[in-house]
Amino acid sequence: xxxxxxxxxxxxxxxxxxxxxxxxxxxxxxxxxxxxxxxxxxxxxxxxxxxxxxxxxxxxxxxxxxxxxxxxxxxxxxxxxxxxxxxxxxxxxxxxxxxxxxxxxxxxxxxxxxxxxxxxxxxxxxxxxxxxxxxxxxxxxxxxxxxxxxxxxxxxxxxxxxxxxxxxxxxxxxxxxxxxxxxxxxxxxxxxxxxxxxxxxxxxxxxxxxxxxxxxxxxxxxxxxxxxxxxxxxxxxxxxxxxxxxxxxxxxxxxxxxxxxxxxxxxxxxxxxxxxxxxxxxxxxxxxxx
Numbered sequence: 001x002x003x004x005x006x007x008x009x010x011x012x013x014x015x016x017x018x019x020x021x022x023x024x025x026x027x028x029x030x031x032x033x034x035x036x037x038x039x040x041x042x043x044x045x046x047x048x049x050x051x052x053x054x055x056x057x058x059x060x061x062x063x064x065x066x067x068x069x070x071x072x073x074x075x076x077x078x079x080x081x082x083x084x085x086x087x088x089x090x091x092x093x094x095x096x097x098x099x100x101x102x103x104x105x106x107x108x109x110x111x112x113x114x115x116x117x118x119x120x121x122x123x124x125x126x127x128x129x130x131x132x133x134x135x136x137x138x139x140x141x142x143x144x145x146x147x148x149x150x151x152x153x154x155x156x157x158x159x160x161x162x163x164x165x166x167x168x169x170x171x172x173x174x175x176x177x178x179x180x181x182x183x184x185x186x187x188x189x190x191x192x193x194x195x196x197x198x199x200x201x202x203x204x205x206x207x208x209x210x211x212x213x214x215x216x217x218x219x220x221x222x223x224x225x226x227x228x229x230x231x232x233x234x235x236x237x238x239x240x241x242x243x244x245x246x247x248x249x250x251x252x253x254x255x256x257x258x259x260x261x262x263x264x265x266x267x268x269x270x271x272x273x274x275x276x277x278x279x280x281x282x283x284x285x286x287x288x289x290x
Contacts, residue, residue, distance in 0.1 A: 025126040043132040047157030048142045054163040055189040058216040072137040075107040079143040155247030159184030159232040167195030
């Protein structure tokens with residue numbers, strides 16, 4: 001099926017065509033698909049991240065329910081940076097979104113970034129553009145809170161919500177891992193557990209962003225989270241949009257440089273002492289010796 005036909009079928013509600021197109025934007029045919037979409041008004045993107053076991057998928061499931069109650073079409077991209085296969089670790093949590101599986105206005109999709117062209121930095125913006133063109137109002141990007149993927153999520157999402165648990169030093173660990181640096185909103189989930197208030201106090205010492213308590217499994221606090229997300233979105237500005245775009249460009253450029261055909265040759269020259277690292281870096285960015 002040609003791309004224009006797939007787009008027409010997806011716009012008509014075909015989940016199969018939408019899945020095919022999402023696979024194509026994760027492949028070398030990405031530009032072909034994006035070029036066929038024309039001008040697109042971007043959907044809102046909310047990033048959900050946090051350490052394993054924090055309850056991200058439960059939070060996402062409750063959020064999807066809240067936005068669906070307002071009639072919005074929602075797509076969930078569950079990003080697994082470690083798995084080269086569709087259906088990686090995060091998708092075990094798909095079960096927790098089972099209430100939405102048969103809703104034609106909810107799409108749940110895994111994005112396995114390893115082995116894909118450009119990783120998360122490239123895969124997610126392209127998927128968001130496609131889903132926007134297919135009239136999804138909101139895209140929720142969920143990722144496990146470890147490493148580079150959070151920086152890349154923050155470049156795409158507005159806001160980035162960090163989900164933590166009470167106690168167990170989660171607040172301190174999140175600060176050490178750099179998670180709080182990308183947070184626009186912090187949620188303490190499972191807030192009925194002992195230590196929730198202390199965790200909120202610890203977080204207030206570490207960050208100035210809004211901190212909310214949540215019991216996602218019961219839906220408690222979801223209304224307040226939606227309100228906080230909407231309030232954050234209303235304060236968006238051209239400066240913040242430019243900063244996110246700058247981060248996206250830098251992430252993509254970094255990925256491209258890592259795949260540059262001259263990188264290994266330049267690294268060998270530095271290792272052997274025939275070239276200094278500053279000159280090698282300049283040559284890599286410039287695209288060759290000068």
